Amino acid sequence: MEAPPYSSEGAEYPDSMLSRKFGREVVNYFSGSPLNRVSFLRSNTSFLRAALPASRFLLLRGLDPLASSKTNLGWVKYDSVSSLIGKPYDLDEEKTIEAFDSRVSAPTLIFLGLDEKATDSTFEYSGAGGNYKGQPFFALDVSPKEGELKEKLEKVAEEAVKEPGYEFRKVRIDLSLVPGDAAILAHARSLMDWNSRNQFCAACGGRTISVHAGTKRTCPPFDKAFQKSPNDASFERPPCVSRKGVHNIAFPRTDPTVIMAILNAAGTHLLLGRQRRWPPNFYSTLAGFCEPAESLEEAVRRETWEESGVRVGRVVIHSTQPWPYPNNLMIGAVGEALPDGEKIELNHDPELQDAQWFPIEKVKAALEAPQNGLHDAPPEGYKEGDLRLPPATAIAHQLMLAVANGFHLPSSEVAATAAKI
Ligand SMILES: [Zn+2]
Structure with missing residues (x-):
């Protein structure tokens, strides 16, 4: 099935003084995401822990997204990916950075947001900032990789395409998805690509660690890989200019x-x-x-x-x-x-x-x-x-x-x- 021709007249806003002067807003393809990004919750590990089991995951393999048809993305549930992702949010962010161990690899996991209009989700979270409801969505990298994750990555990717019609879409520039899915793909793909290109610090060359649920990276001051015994003091990495001042985090590039x-x-x-x-x-x-x-x-x-x-x-x-x-x-x-x-x-x-x-x-x-x-x-x-x-x-x-x-x-x-x- 083909998606209907794209129309940019998707803006929900009513006729107003600005629209009368400047015309209706043009909603271009790849924008207009149905997800609320709730960006302030990305560093809230209590929220992320609660959201994970209720989430849907978009798998990307070498940036090719899992799709259920020519026009729609394919989503998998937590059970299908839990053994691969482990428990990434058990420690709060500060402790996660302190516990950095360059020998341990983790797949890139990105929190995309909440679909507040989803009718089949009962997820809700109450925190200091308020009450947030909706279907949580993540993107997860399942690109083939050597090392300890190799078999788990392969298994998740293989199981996902066993669903009828599911495949990792190898489309150079994907303009066939329905607009909402195209916007989600744009968000996931850009961040996944940025994460994969920023595994090392641009200032000191040391390994970086993903923070803010996959939307920022930082150069950790310690590395457990160089500690001779677990009881030794933390092994301090060489000083890095990126840890000073306000530029102590690498932000995604646009x-x-x-x-x-x-x-x-x-x-x-x-x-x-x-x-x-x-x-x-x-x-x-x-x-x-x-x-x-x-x-x-x-x-x-x-x-x-x-x-x-x-x-x-x-x-x-x-x-x-x-x-x-x-x-x-x-x-x-x-x-x-x-x-x-x-x-x-x-x-x-x-x-x-x-x-x-x-x-x-x-x-x-x-x-x-x-x-x-x-x-x-x-x-x-x-x-x-x-x-x-x-x-x-x-x-x-x-x-x-x-x-x-x-x-x-x-x-x-x-x-x-x-x-x-
Ligand atoms: Zn650095």
Whole structure:
């Protein structure tokens, strides 16, 4: 079964003063998670201990998630994973760090949040902060590994795919999941990838330990592996700059990326480009990483000029999209070229094979035709030579759609434009 085409009109919020001025919120694919992350409970080991047996676990094998179908993730219960995860929250966080032993391995376990709308969960927790109810969810790494966990990891992964239809999905960029599951996967995948790349401290090279239920890592000051006997004093690791001041914890990385629909000064054409390795006639909006100490608006102007030679004036932020490959935040903007800055020059940065000004009417027609991803064969009904654009699950599509619907026009003209579609 295929998921229905993605619609960004998922915002539950009522019509309001801000929505009347700026339009309805665009909920991009990979955002809009059904889970409440309750991030303040991640270091509360009493909560985590209580939640574990009532939880559902998303298994990831080399970042491929367990799925029950083409459109849905597959979940396993605590009984299936308890022997692998052991008792990770028996000690409070401070004691866990003190008891660090670099010989002991543990699979990465990440608390994702509570689904407060789940009807089949009775889990509830009352603590200092209040009462929290809902189905708890975790992500668990079951990638093959040598060492003491090898057999347990293999067993959990093998048992999980015995359920009919269950498999670890090997999809390069997964755009087929229903939106809620896509958002959960984005969250789990980005954090799992970050954990796997930060097993060692960036400052001293020593092993790090997962804290805050898989959402932070720290460089422990002691290591029991070097204690000759259990009665000896704790073995102190060499001093590490990461243990000083406020930067004593490694936080997950999110890479801000700007992606922009650039209009010509008259508002009649859109600037789109293509990379050499893309399929023929496939174009998209320009994009690039935001650099340190650069505003998003400046990043839009710099990247557009470097890649296309076009000089951009005013820039307006439209919407944003988490992109878990591996951990980008796509920040979507609409910008306009300066009247004397519209000339396309590709010689600065060789990233694009081509960039062109496309009439908005042509972009609109291409958006009305079926689209699919970069790695798919052209959609059914595609005529050779037609413009191909990214599907609705990509923020690039939503930016082009916004412009086709008159995002840049005074509100009196928007109604007239929308009526023509
Ligand atoms: Zn360190």
